[in-house]
Amino acid sequence: MIVRPAHWKDYALLDAGDGKRLERFGKVVTVRPDPFALWPPTTPHAWKQADAVFVPTGKTRGRWELESHVPSKWTLRYQSDRLDLTFNLEMTQFKHVGIFPEQAANWEFLAERLNPGDRFLNLFAYTGGASLAALQVGADVVHCDAIRQVVDWTRMNMERSGLDGIRWVVEDAMKFARREAKRGKTYHGIVLDPPTWGLGPKGEKWKLESMLQSLIDVVAELVEPGGFVVMNTYSGIPSSALATMWSLALPDATVQSGELCLPMASGHDLATGSLVRVVRG
CATH class of the missing domain: 2.60.40.1180 (Golgi alpha-mannosidase II)
Structure with a gap:
């Protein structure tokens, strides 16, 4: 795919x-x-x-x-039949500008599947494109990222888009997910984009390859029957491997996997990362 x-x-x-x-x-x-x-x-x-x-x-x-x-x-606007969002862009020392444009395909996927009042969780949420998309179609949104600066960036994007009401969580995403699972919380939609490596707000070390199975297991507990998970990673882990892991974690789910790409003006594709979409039965 x-x-x-x-x-x-x-x-x-x-x-x-x-x-x-x-x-x-x-x-x-x-x-x-x-x-x-x-x-x-x-x-x-x-x-x-x-x-x-x-x-x-x-x-x-x-x-x-x-x-x-x-x-x-500067600012950038995204418009479709379902969504109208505005993002604050800035040139950072990490080459990023505050948006991953290929993610717009996932914004449309979740906007099509969320209804007003559905609970939605965005883990490793960065500047919040998925959070804004879910909020605009009426979902109850929880946005979790360990870095205060990018959470504040998302808040500005929310305000620039004329939206309000996101619940902000500045915390290690794995810790928050585990706590939500212990509380028995579930969500209709979950998006996660875990980094290859990183540090939490209290210096917690993160390495995707060693944490991936635990992450999938806990997120599987959080998705409600009939709900969905969108997971992508820029780490180089094959999408087929991710699909196998999700199929084992949620045997009743439909799992699709493939590449998230950007189309070039020439008509060719530039691959950006691995993608898995999981719809629970």
């Missing part, structure tokens, strides 16, 4: 190649590293329009080289 976003107007993947991607976020055109862009650029002349280029200075960090007219902060 290859899943692509289909409704972007303010974002486009203009080209990719030589380990980089050329993207348009509103009126700002950026160049960022991408390890899956293994081919030569398909439209070399297009790269001359870049306004901002990310230059790595280490394994995980770098700096942006900007044209003089380029803002360091």
Whole structure:
């Protein structure tokens, strides 16, 4: 299964190649590293329009080289038949700008399946695209991330989108999920995007490969009958492996797996990560 976003107007993947991607976020055109862009650029002349280029200075960090007219902060709007969301973007030292545009495909998936009043949990929630999508269709949203700054970023996105009412949880996602399971809490929809590695707010160490089975087991306890889970990861773990793990954890569920991709202007796809969608019977 290859899943692509289909409704972007303010974002486009203009080209990719030589380990980089050329993207348009509103009126700002950026160049960022991408390890899956293994081919030569398909439209070399297009790269001359870049306004901002990310230059790595280490394994995980770098700096942006900007044209003089380029803002360091701006907004981006996402519109479809179901959703109308606005995001605050900013060029960070980690190459990210505050949104993963491929995730729009998952926003539509959950917006189609949530009804007003349904309980929805977003774990490892980053700047909250899924949280905003769920909130806009009337769900009761819990947004959990260990980093205060990105939770505050989501709050600004919520306000910019004219929404209100998210429950914020600044905590290690695994700890929160385990506590919710002990309380007997369940959710109709759960989205999780666990990082490959990281630290919690109190220095808790996280390594996905060693924690993955425990994470899936506890989240399986939290999804109510008839509910769904969307899990994706940028860690390189094959989607087929994730699908097997979820099928074992929830034998009554329907499990689909594949790649989350961004379509290039040339019509080709750039893979971004592994995706699993689980619908419980």
